[in-house]
Amino acid sequence: MTHRDEAPDAPGSAPDFAGRIDDGPGPFGIYPWLLVGAGAVSDVAHGRARPLWASAPLLGLFVALVLAAIWFGFRRGRGDRLASGLLVALTADAFVLNAWFGHGMAMLFPLAAMAAGVVVPWTRRPWPVVVVGMLAVLGGVATWLRGASPGDGFTVGYSTLISGFIVSIILLLFGAIRELRETREELARTAVSEERLRFARDLHDLLGHTLSVMVIKAQAVRKLIPRDTGLAAGQAADIETIGRDALRQVRLAVSGYRGRGLAAEIDGARTALRDAGIEPTVRQEGTPLPDEAGSLLGWVVREGVTNVIRHSGAGTCEISVHGRVDTAVLSIRDDGRGGPPVMGNGLLGLTERVSGAGGRLQAGPDERGGYRLTVTVPLNTLPVKGDVS
Numbered sequence: 001m002t003h004r005d006e007a008p009d010a011p012g013s014a015p016d017f018a019g020r021i022d023d024g025p026g027p028f029g030i031y032p033w034l035l036v037g038a039g040a041v042s043d044v045a046h047g048r049a050r051p052l053w054a055s056a057p058l059l060g061l062f063v064a065l066v067l068a069a070i071w072f073g074f075r076r077g078r079g080d081r082l083a084s085g086l087l088v089a090l091t092a093d094a095f096v097l098n099a100w101f102g103h104g105m106a107m108l109f110p111l112a113a114m115a116a117g118v119v120v121p122w123t124r125r126p127w128p129v130v131v132v133g134m135l136a137v138l139g140g141v142a143t144w145l146r147g148a149s150p151g152d153g154f155t156v157g158y159s160t161l162i163s164g165f166i167v168s169i170i171l172l173l174f175g176a177i178r179e180l181r182e183t184r185e186e187l188a189r190t191a192v193s194e195e196r197l198r199f200a201r202d203l204h205d206l207l208g209h210t211l212s213v214m215v216i217k218a219q220a221v222r223k224l225i226p227r228d229t230g231l232a233a234g235q236a237a238d239i240e241t242i243g244r245d246a247l248r249q250v251r252l253a254v255s256g257y258r259g260r261g262l263a264a265e266i267d268g269a270r271t272a273l274r275d276a277g278i279e280p281t282v283r284q285e286g287t288p289l290p291d292e293a294g295s296l297l298g299w300v301v302r303e304g305v306t307n308v309i310r311h312s313g314a315g316t317c318e319i320s321v322h323g324r325v326d327t328a329v330l331s332i333r334d335d336g337r338g339g340p341p342v343m344g345n346g347l348l349g350l351t352e353r354v355s356g357a358g359g360r361l362q363a364g365p366d367e368r369g370g371y372r373l374t375v376t377v378p379l380n381t382l383p384v385k386g387d388v389s
Contacts, residue, residue, distance in 0.1 A: 312336030
């Protein structure tokens with residue numbers, strides 16, 4: 001589908017998905033449905049619609065108008081003036097053909113209703129319902145007045161009503177799906193932004209006071225060196241200790257250790273997935289994990305679930321954790337689009353973190369469909385808290 005430039009919504013207008021057709025079957029998905037009007041073509045081809053010099057051009061004009069109205073309804077958007085003008089013209093042509101020739105020409109009314117379902121926009125008032133409903137009533141009455149039985153007139157009216165409603169509702173649903181997908185992506189972007197703000201606040205809390213103390217002690221060392229080298233050395237040792245502690249805290253924060261572990265990240269992932277319309281399933285088994293492994297895997301859960309929300313288009317996401325004696329295995333699988341792994345910054349960062357801990361990361365399409373991220377980390381080689389070497 002091609003996209004068109006959108007004017008700003010007018011006050012009181014309907015949701016954007018009512019006017020745009022960026023998703024859905026497209027004009028070539030609607031054209032095959034026009035075969036329901038084959039009876040009119042058959043009447044002209046077999047000479048039942050006389051005079052032929054009038055029926056053939058009028059029917060050809062109707063077909064061209066229907067094709068054009070549906071095309072411009074998709075390409076230029078519902079409610080487009082050109083498409084609306086074509087709809088009016090083809091509807092008038094359908095009534096002329098039915099009144100003049102009768103027979104199979106009555107089946108042109110469902111075709112006009114399909115075009116109306118594409119062209120007429122949904123606003124705060126259900127205009128497709130009004131237009132298609134009027135077309136169905138008038139088409140049924142016109143068919144009856146042309147000599148058809150009341151039952152045949154009702155059939156034409158009912159077919160017209162159903163044809164227009166089906167097309168209009170399908171396109172409305174596809175528009176709503178597009179809105180939901182964009183909302184899901186926006187939720188993912190918001191979650192990432194909030195996480196960045198949280199991380200910035202954490203670093204500020206970690207370093208603000210510590211660096212202030214280090215500056216004060218450095219000033220004290222500078223003043224004490226000429227008078228008391230022993231006391232100055234003690235202050236310098238304090239600076240070293242504070243610096244090492246700050247470095248340890250920063251590394252823990254960057255690795256996801258500070259304030260959040262695996263359990264907290266899984267709880268956050270459940271909430272984020274549900275907010276994005278994805279049903280989460282969590283399975284944890286095996287031996288309990290040490291804090292260092294839990295924190296590293298918590299970071300993997302955070303990044304992996306963010307990718308699921310932003311890129312997968314999934315309906316479900318399964319997070320499984322298996323703790324063994326010497327290794328821990330985390331797997332995140334979704335039932336989305338799958339496809340080859342895209343090594344963006346998030347996945348590259350995870351690979352570096354996991355490799356730095358002596359682990360292994362695997363990502364790619366799952367054999368059952370969707371996408372799978374699997375991380376295996378050794379438990380006996382992870383750095384313990386306080387190790388800054």
